[in-house]
Amino acid sequence: MNKQAILWVLRLLVGGLFIFSGLIKVNDPVGTAIKLEEYFDVFSNDIAGFFYYFKPFALYIGVVLVVAEVVLGVMLIIGVKLKQTVIAIGLMILFFTFLTFFSAYFNKVTDCGCFGDAIKLTPWESFYKDVILLIMISFLFFYRNELSEETPKWASVTAIVTLILSLGIAYWAIQNLPFIDFRAYKNGVSIPTNMQPSAPLQYKYVMKKGEETFTFDQYPAEEGYEFVEMVLQNPEALPKISDFAAWNDEGDQSEFLFAGNKVIILSSNMSKMSEANLDKLNNLVKAMEGAPVDVVFMAAATQEEIDAFLSKQNWSVMGLQADATVVKTIMRANPGIMILKDGVVMEKYHHNNTPDATDVLDFFL
Template sequence: MAIFLPLTLWIALKNPVKDCGCFGDALIISNWETFYKNIVLGVCAVVLLRYYPRIMPLFSVGSAWKTGAYTVVFGFAFSVYNVVKLPVFDFRPYHIGANIPENMYIDPAKADVVENIFIYSKGGVEQEFTEEDYPWNDSTWTFVEMKTKLIQEGEKPRIEDFQVSALAYDSLLQGFVAGDDITQQLLSDTGYQFLMVSHSLEEMNKRHLDDFRKAAGFAQKKGYGFYCLTSSPVDSIEAWSARHPAGFRFAHADERVLKTMIRSNPGLLLLSGGNVINKWDDSEVPDFESERGEELLKAKGWKMNFWGKLMVILLIFIVPLLLVKLEEFKGKRSGLPAIKKGYTKKI
C-alpha cells in the first residue's frame, strides 16, 4: 500500500487513464474512487499489522492444511471451468438477458461534445472557421475540408461497433461476395435468430460441428434465422466451406466484437428482438432436433439468475469449510474430561 497509495493519487490527479480497470467489467470505478479505496485498505492493513498478535486463527493447525488445500483446489477448478466453458458470471454487454440495441444507445446529452471546423482557402492561405462564421456566401473563399474537434469527451455506449454484413454466394464467380448490412434485421426481428460465432474459422474447434449443423437445420425448418458470424477473410471461408460443407449462411463482423460476444470458438447465441435469450459454448449446444426442440429455445435455466449463481458458488465453497470446523469442534468436545455422575461441588 505504501507504493499503490501515492501511485493512485498521481493517477487521480493526472488522469492518464479513464478508470481503474482493476476489476474489468465487473466493477468500473474512477481514479479518485480507486484512491479512496486504497486509503480504506491502507487503514485496514495498519490495523491488522498493529493487532496481529491478538488475531486468533479460525482453524487449528491440524485443520489448516485441509482448508488451505481445499481453497486452492476450489480456486483452480473454478478458474478452469470458466476457461473451458463459458464464464459463470458474464459482465460483457452480450450476456444472457442483455438487450443489444439498448447497449448501443447513449443519451445525446451525455455524448461527446464536438465542434465542426471548416477550412477554407483564399489567395493560397488556409483559414479555419466554425459553423457560426464560415464564409458560406463569399465566393472568394474555396472550401478545402472539414474537421471534427473534440471539445469534451462524453460517455460511451457499452457496444460501439456491432455491425454485421451478410455474405452471398455468387454462382458465376464461384465464391462469396459482400452482401447487405443485416445489423438492424438481426436486432429488430422478434423471431428467433441463431448466431453461430467463430472469430476465426481456421482456429475453430470442429469436435461438435455436427451439433451446429443440426441447429441450422432446425432453424431452417422452423423459419428462424441462422448465420455463421466470422471475421475470417472470404478466401478462408471458401476453403473452410469446401472442407466442411454445412450449408451455413455466412456474415462478416469485427473480430474483437465476436470475441466479446462469446469466448468459445465456435459458440452459439440465440437472439429475439435484440435480446440475448441464451448462449452456449460448442460442447453445450442442445439437440434442437429432439422432441424438446421448442422447449429448449425458452429454457433459461440458472444462467439468468446472478444472485442464484452467486449463492450456489458460495455454498459450494463454504459448506466444506463448515464441515471441517464442525469436525474440529467435535474433536475438541470429545477430548474434554468426562463429568462423573453424582459429582457435587464442595463448598
C-alpha cells in the same frame, strides 16, 4: 484503536478486496486471459519483444493469478502463514500497480480488468485504487513481525479447500461459460437497445474569447468565440455497446441479425477454433433447415476464409465477418452459439453444451 486492531482491520480490508476481485475473475478466466493478451501485445511493442511469447499461455497465467488472489485473500483474513502471505500479496499488488500505472500514464490498455466486466474503472481510478492498497499492504509488511506466526489447522484446511474450489470454478467456467455474465451481451439484453444512449446526451461547450474561457450549455451563436472542447455531462448515458457490427460483401448486416429468429455460431479466431464438437454443430445446423430460423456463422476472419469453412462443412447458412474483440466480448467460447430473437439475447452456449434443435426452437414458440 490499538495496533493489533488496526492490523486486523487492514487484513480484513485487503483480504476482502482480493477475494472480491479474484472471485469476479475466477468466474470468467477467459476474459482475464483476453486482457492479459492485450498487455502482452503492448509490452512486446513498447518494452521487450519476448512478451509476445507469453500470449499462448495467457489463459494458464490468468488462472494462476485469479486463483492466487482468492486464496491469498482468504489466507490473509484467516491467518495462514501471515508473514509469507503479506509478502506474496505485496508482490502481487506491486505487479498490479505497475500494470495500472502503465495503462493510465501511456493510455495503452484503457481497461485494466481489475474487477472483470462487473465494475469498470478508468485507468487512473485503477491506479489510485492500487496505490491505496499498496499503502495498506506496506503497513502490514512493516509490522509483519507482530503478526501471529501460528496457523490453526482449520485455517490451513480452509485455504486448501479454497484453492481446490477456486480451481474447480475456473475450470468449469472455461469448459462452459461464466456463471454470471456482466457483459453488455448477457441473456435478456436487447443488443440494438444497448447500442443507443439510455438518455439524451448532454454536452457543455468550452469556448475562449480573448484570454477568458467560457462554458455554455449550447453552442454560442455570437461570433468571436474560439472553440476549445465539448464536454459530455452524462457519460453514464452513453451506449453500452458502441462497436457491434457484422458484414459481408453486400455490406452491413446488423439490422438483418436484429430481425426475427437467429441462431448465430461465433468464432473469434478460426485458426484456433475447437473442432471437438463440430459434429454437434453440424447436427444443429442440419436440423434447423426448413425451420423459421436463420442460422448465421459469424467470425473474425476474411470472407474467403468464412466461405471456405462453410463449404467444407456443407453448411447452407449466411457467413458474416465481425471484429475479433466484439466476438470475444459476446462469447467466451470458440466456437460458441448465441440465440437471438428480434435482437434480444435469449441464450448463449459453449460448444461443449451445443443444444438440440428442439431446445433452440423452444425459444421462438
